[in-house]
Amino acid sequence: MVIQHNMAATNSYRQLNTNNTSLNKNLEKLSSGFRINRAADDAAGLAISEAMRSKINGLDQAQANANDAIGLIQTEEGALTETHSMLQRMTTLATQAANGTYNTTSRDSIQKELDELGNEINRIANNTDYNDIKPLAQSREEGQVDSMTMQIGATKGETLKLKGQDMTVSGIFKDLDKIKVADDGTANAAKGQISTASALAKVKEMAGTSTTAQNNAVEKIQVKALESAGYVKVTANVSGMASAGTYVKAENLNADGSASTSTSVTPKTDGTAAAEFGSNTALKTAYNRQLDAYDGVRATDMSAKDKYDGAEYLQIGAETDADPTERANQVVSNIQKAINHVSDYRAELGAKQNRLEHTINNLAVTSENTTAAESRIRDTDMAKEIAAYQKNNILSQAAQSMLSQANQSGQGVLSLLR
Template identity: 40%
Template sequence: MRINTNVAALNTHRQLTAGSNAAAKNMERLSSGLRINRASDDAAGLAISEKMRGQIRGLEVAQKNAQNGVSLLQTAEGALNETHSILQRMRELAVQSANDTNTSSDRVKLQAEIDTLAEEVSRIGSSAEFNGKKLLNGSFDGTFQIGANQDQNMSLKIGDSQSYSLGVAGSVGIEQSSTVTAGTTTKGDTLKAGTYSVSDNGGVYEVKDENGKVVASSTTGLVFTTKAFDGAAGDDTFTFKQSVTSGTLSFDGTTVTAKASFTNSGLEAGTYTYQASDNVLLDAHGEVVARSGDGVKFMGSDGTQVFAATVGLTNGDTLKVGGADISTQAAANTSITAINTAIETVAAERSKMGAVQNRLEFTNNSLSTTAENLTSAESRIRDVDMAKEMMTFTKNNILSQAAQAMLAQANQQPQAVLQLLR
């Protein structure tokens, strides 16, 4: 019999420690609800579970992305619904104006409504936005991330639905400084009363008569020098206060007059003001819509020409862009087709948006189902089976209590040595 080493007590203590540790793990799992609380619980299971969690959380965000995409499309489509209504009204007015029971004054009033409606089409197209992003001015070319992984996305480009792009913006008219004049003398009688045209010939602006003969020229568009009948420089000049680089001139024998005309190649329906100090054209809200170096050719933000003038603008000149022309029977008849085309364009755009919206709604349902199934799979790996774990805890707890009792008995065994010492 040995008293220095109690092997039975050591063995019982080991069993007690193991049982206590096992019971402690059981309690940890029962209290957390997780089978894997640390990597040592199940290293492979933890790695698989974390990958699944990444997928699940990514799918949940993708659902939100799809829902936001639907909201964006609903916003854009709602705005186009109003554009459609306006275009239908414009078509009614064009059909009405095409009837010659209308007088000129009637058509003036019809044109005024068309102009106002065209401005509203432009306003809707320029102001419709979602989260600060413009939707209908042609700038929206976005990508919706509708999956949890790289490249699981879809793209959408929304067309320009403003008046010019739809073909319902009219020509540019000027409300101030509609003509410029220049005094002239005719010592050599090289310039006769009549009508002339101005054209750009490689940076030299030439004035031609009705027969196409060059009778004057200028390198600036301001000071024109006449030519004698033999083609040599004449004695006369006429000077404009504003540059004249194209268009027509009229001469009454004393004064040369240039009437301003414009080519619209991008201006939306609305009112604009020229600010000479910065050579910019401002819209009704004071925002820059075009820039010019000479007050004649104006470029948009993308570098393309939006309109050109035959007479250089002066500070404060106000330009007006109306709607489709219905001022005459012939013009109204032509505008019916133009407005029909605009209606079809908007209908096609709305149809595209509706298709994409339906796709996103189906995508959202698919993402929801996939996330649910992945969550169930991840739960089987990481979550604890409470019933099974409670059963194991009860077993380990009983074993721990039994080991504790047996340790007490094992500690009593060495006392039997005292009987030998009596």
């Protein structure tokens, strides 16, 4: 018999610690519901589970993104529904104007409603907004509108592109455009853009056969380009300064109409453009944009309405030399092309919405299946863990009891001392 080392007690104590450690792990798993609470529980399982969680989060957010995209599409669709309705009303009005029983006054009244409907189409397009995105508006930059890339998956490349379209009056009549020129005036066949020189030739062609009409059209385009670039007309002559009738930057114009600089631009009246429209980058851009904006308008239309915003295609009485019935029927034809243009874009929106609905269904199923797989790896099997807990609880209590018994075994030495 020895008393320095009670091996039975030491063994019981070690078993008690082991059982208590196992019991604590059982309690942790039962209280958290997870089989893996730390990397030590299952290092490989933890790595796989975290990767799956990342994917699940991405899939769930992709569903939200796709729903947001549908919301954007529905916002556009709602606006274009009313645009279609107004175009149908315009068709009715133009057909009404084609009737020979209407005089000039009556047609002017019809024209007023056409103009107001056009203004409302512009207002709807420019103010249709989804989280500060205006997919139907014409932006100030080269007529481009907002384009969106929708992230509809959990990984890079799972995207859907939704390009906005200019649905102002100018935009819906763009299929009637006869002039397309880039800001720098360089021809680009891929984009259907012609050079500045070719655009100028088309302007003259559409202005009519009269040289005076052609020259007036070109001069007016130069004036509009100057105005859009921030130039104003000098109205007073001062020796050594810019001459009256020329154009200077607004900040160089004095209160009396004179200029504080001799540097000015003079719009040419001979059917050519001033040299500054080729040498000054800002003026070149403004000039080419005005050439582009001319698009199909006749010289007589310009004189009557002076519009370059697509409204020229809705003028039922702009040409005094034209048969009113013929002109009104041309407007009907123009509106039909606009209706087709809006219909094409709405069809594209509808197709993308249908695609997104299928995308959402697929994302939901994938997320569900991935979640189930992650659950099998990480979640606690409660029945199994409770059984293990009961076992370890009994073993812990037994080890505690045996440690108490082992601690009493040394008492037998005292009987030898009696």
